[in-house]
Amino acid sequence: xxxxxxxxxxxxxxxxxxxxxxxxxxxxxxxxxxxxxxxxxxxxxxxxxxxxxxxxxxxxxxxxxxxxxxxxxxxxxxxxxxxxxxxxxxxxxxxxxxxxxxxxxxxxxxxxxxxxxxxxxxxxxxxxxxxxxxxxxxxxxxxxxxxxxxxxxxxxxxxxxxxxxxxxxxxxxxxxxxxxxxxxxxxxxxxxxxxxxxxxxxxxxxxxxxxxxxxxxxxxxxxxxxxxxxxxxxxxxxxxxxxxxxxxxxxxxxxxxxxxxxxxxxxxxxxxxxxxxxxxxxxxxxxxxxxxxxxxxxxxxxxxxxxxxxxxxxxxxxxxxxxxxxxxxxxxxxxxxxxxxxxxxxxxxxxxxxxxxxxxxxxxxxxxxxxxxxxxxxx
Amino acid sequence: xxxxxxxxxxxxxxxxxxxxxxxxxxxxxxxxxxxxxxxxxxxxxxxxxxxxxxxxxxxxxxxxxxxxxxxxxxxxxxxxxxxxxxxxxxxxxxxxxx
Numbered sequence: 001x002x003x004x005x006x007x008x009x010x011x012x013x014x015x016x017x018x019x020x021x022x023x024x025x026x027x028x029x030x031x032x033x034x035x036x037x038x039x040x041x042x043x044x045x046x047x048x049x050x051x052x053x054x055x056x057x058x059x060x061x062x063x064x065x066x067x068x069x070x071x072x073x074x075x076x077x078x079x080x081x082x083x084x085x086x087x088x089x090x091x092x093x094x095x096x097x098x099x100x101x102x103x104x105x106x107x108x109x110x111x112x113x114x115x116x117x118x119x120x121x122x123x124x125x126x127x128x129x130x131x132x133x134x135x136x137x138x139x140x141x142x143x144x145x146x147x148x149x150x151x152x153x154x155x156x157x158x159x160x161x162x163x164x165x166x167x168x169x170x171x172x173x174x175x176x177x178x179x180x181x182x183x184x185x186x187x188x189x190x191x192x193x194x195x196x197x198x199x200x201x202x203x204x205x206x207x208x209x210x211x212x213x214x215x216x217x218x219x220x221x222x223x224x225x226x227x228x229x230x231x232x233x234x235x236x237x238x239x240x241x242x243x244x245x246x247x248x249x250x251x252x253x254x255x256x257x258x259x260x261x262x263x264x265x266x267x268x269x270x271x272x273x274x275x276x277x278x279x280x281x282x283x284x285x286x287x288x289x290x291x292x293x294x295x296x297x298x299x300x301x302x303x304x305x306x307x308x309x310x311x312x313x314x315x316x317x318x319x320x321x322x323x324x325x326x327x328x329x330x331x332x333x334x335x336x337x338x339x340x341x342x343x344x345x346x347x348x349x350x351x352x353x354x355x356x357x358x359x360x361x362x363x364x365x366x367x368x369x370x371x372x373x374x375x376x377x378x379x
Numbered sequence: 380x381x382x383x384x385x386x387x388x389x390x391x392x393x394x395x396x397x398x399x400x401x402x403x404x405x406x407x408x409x410x411x412x413x414x415x416x417x418x419x420x421x422x423x424x425x426x427x428x429x430x431x432x433x434x435x436x437x438x439x440x441x442x443x444x445x446x447x448x449x450x451x452x453x454x455x456x457x458x459x460x461x462x463x464x465x466x467x468x469x470x471x472x473x474x475x476x477x
Contacts, residue, residue, distance in 0.1 A: 323466070327463050327466055330459075330463055331460070331463055334456050334459060334460055334463070337452075337456060338453060338456055341449045341452055341453050341456075342449075342453070344398065344400070344445070344446075344449050345446050345449045345450065345453075347400035347401045347404070348400050348442040348443070348445050348446035348449065349442075349446065350400065350401070350404050351395070351400040351403055351404050351407075351438060351439075351442040352439055352442045352443060352446070354404050354407050354408075355407070355435045355436075355438050355439040355442070356439070358407060358410075358411055358435050359432070359435050361411060361414075362414065362428070362431065362432070362435075365414070365415060365418045366418065
């Protein structure tokens with residue numbers, strides 16, 4: 001893991017600096033000979049628009065190159081819009097009122113998007129220039145680290161080293177500004193603080209899965225496997241003699257309750273005394289150190305293909321599906337059984353009714369035939 | 380001896396014993412016709428009448444018992460259905476964050 005960096009400028013009136021990817025600690029000097037100027041022009045008189053050109057056709061001239069501009073109605077607003085729409089990457093057109101509100105005087109102002117001298121003009125359909133050129137423009141120029149080699153730039157923003165961008169604000173030939181790039185642990189401190197909160201949350205969640213009234217992971221092997229992985233994160237240790245061997249060196253202390261506490265002052269002290277040792281201990285996701293160990297541990301847990309948690313989730317989903325299928329089958333069996341039993345009960349009811357009818361039938365037949373049942377029985 | 384060659388009473392007992400009440404019912408209708416003919420011909424004796432009435436009572440008792448068992452089983456199935464419905468209901472999902 002590379003640390004965060006900050007840039008300090010000796011004379012903020014001359015330059016400002018910003019840090020990007022790949023920056024390295026160091027001291028740089030830059031002498032601004034010229035902050036440069038953008039070419040510009042302004043309409044020589046009030047923009048009259050469409051009086052002799054209803055179609056609004058003009059030529060925009062940048063340097064020596066003419067570009068046809070087709071505005072909607074030839075007004076200052078529409079011509080400026082057409083310029084910005086078609087050539088806005090080279091020149092910016094703005095409509096300005098140099099008169100008063102009561103007596104407006106609309107004109108078009110042009111300004112190049114890059115530093116340096118060039119002609120900026122608008123010509124009508126007759127080829128007549130409508131613009132007055134502005135002050136002399138020039139590229140920015142500067143010298144880095146007293147090399148004596150003047151560098152010219154058409155942008156006020158220049159990169160003088162990997163990850164170090166300087167904005168040229170004002171010229172002061174002979175008096176270079178110094179830019180000091182140094183490491184800072186602000187980003188690291190914030191990251192470790194976030195890690196502490198996340199770690200403690202996981203530990204709390206794991207603890208809630210144990211003991212009485214535990215969660216659904218109680219007794220499952222995955223619980224101890226996650227616990228081991230999390231423990232390894234907090235107890236990672238190297239045998240380096242740099243003085244930064246474990247998280248405790250960075251202010252992360254593991255308490256008896258399994259929770260981490262973070263002391264940013266300890267990190268500041270370690271970073272100030274040996275920032276490279278801190279960076280070495282942390283390493284990167286694939287380049288060794290604690291970060292690689294942590295990355296591997298988490299990959300083992302949550303990798304979409306082989307992660308323990310992923311596998312457990314897949315297993316549980318499979319079990320859930322199997323149980324759901326069993327429930328569906330059992331439901332079907334129950335429905336069938338209920339139908340059969342209902343039919344059986346109906347058949348039983350019919351038979352019971354038949355028996356009662358047969359009993360009555362026997363008695364009625366005996367009476368109809370005027371047979372003395374007793375005599376038959378006694379035969 | 381095939382089933383159809385056995386006496387109707389035996390076939391009725393066999394049908395009731397195996398829970399085939401619809402078949403038993405049909406056999407009873409057949410037996411009723413036989414009894415009607417025997418009564419008309421005055422060939423129904425007391426022993427036959429006693430046996431028939433015993434068979435009626437036995438069949439009725441068997442049907443009542445079987446019906447009660449069916450009802451009890453239906454009650455059990457109704458409870459099982461409720462348990463299955465509860466098992467299939469969606470549950471809260473455990474979410475773990477790392």
